[in-house]
Amino acid sequence: MGTGEGRVAVITGASSGIGVATARALAADGYRVALLARRSDRIQALADELGDGAIAIEADVTDRGTIVAAAERVKAEFGGTDVLVNNAGIMLLGPFSSDQQDDYRQMIEVNLIGAITATEVFLDQLRDGGGDLVNISSVAGRTARPGNGVYAATKWGMNGWSESLRQELQPGVRVTVIEPGAVATELPSHITHEQTRQGAEALYGQVTVTAEDIAEVIAFAVNRPRHLTINEILLRPAGQA
Secondary structure, three states, X not given: OOOOOOOEEEEEOOOOHHHHHHHHHHHHOOOEEEEEEOOHHHHHHHHHHHOOOEEEEEOOOOOHHHHHHHHHHHHHHHOOOOEEEEOOOOOOOOOOOHHHHHHHHHHHHHHHHHHHHHHHHXXXXXXXXXXXXXXXXXXXXXOOOOOOHHHHHHHHHHHHHHHHHHHHHOOOOEEEEEEEOXXXXXXXXXXXXXXXXXXXHXXXXXXXXXXXXXXXXXXXXXXXXXXXXXXXXXXXXXOOO
């Protein structure tokens, strides 16, 4: 019997990368998992792979109505949510200019407002179960560099909001912030600024830290006994500056 037997986890951005790996890790621990993403074919394939106890729900964190519908379905089919993993995110790097204005707005709406919306919608369910909120931030939530200013702003915002929630929701809901450095995922492929994308893909192509490594850390944090809360985990590939 897994450590999560009987518990329910909702994962946003569950169609790729850390979201997929986290779903697999928690399902292996006995969790029932609700997979939320826009790409319904991908999450349905993952739900089929995971079998009973996994459901795919097409949802977009920038569309509150779809998140409300997802929460209602999780309540109806699983009885509620014990763990919410706010994983949906995009990293649209590039020089700061008007050319990137759509990218800036999209990052703020997905990375920050999307996580806030999903948490607001699922909060009553988390409170009912004595739950865990896991926010996927980034090393960019601790330090900024040229070309990642708005992305960093969303992650610094995630960290500040998470720390406030940690104090507000304890002891009933535990809040954990995960801050990965470079992880081998498809994140850089979405960058619209050509030169930046090529550089990022070259860098990320050499990264040895996998989504599975991060999922293992998430599973560890949420499976701790209730008297312990792991508030913040900062992790990088060995050798990353």
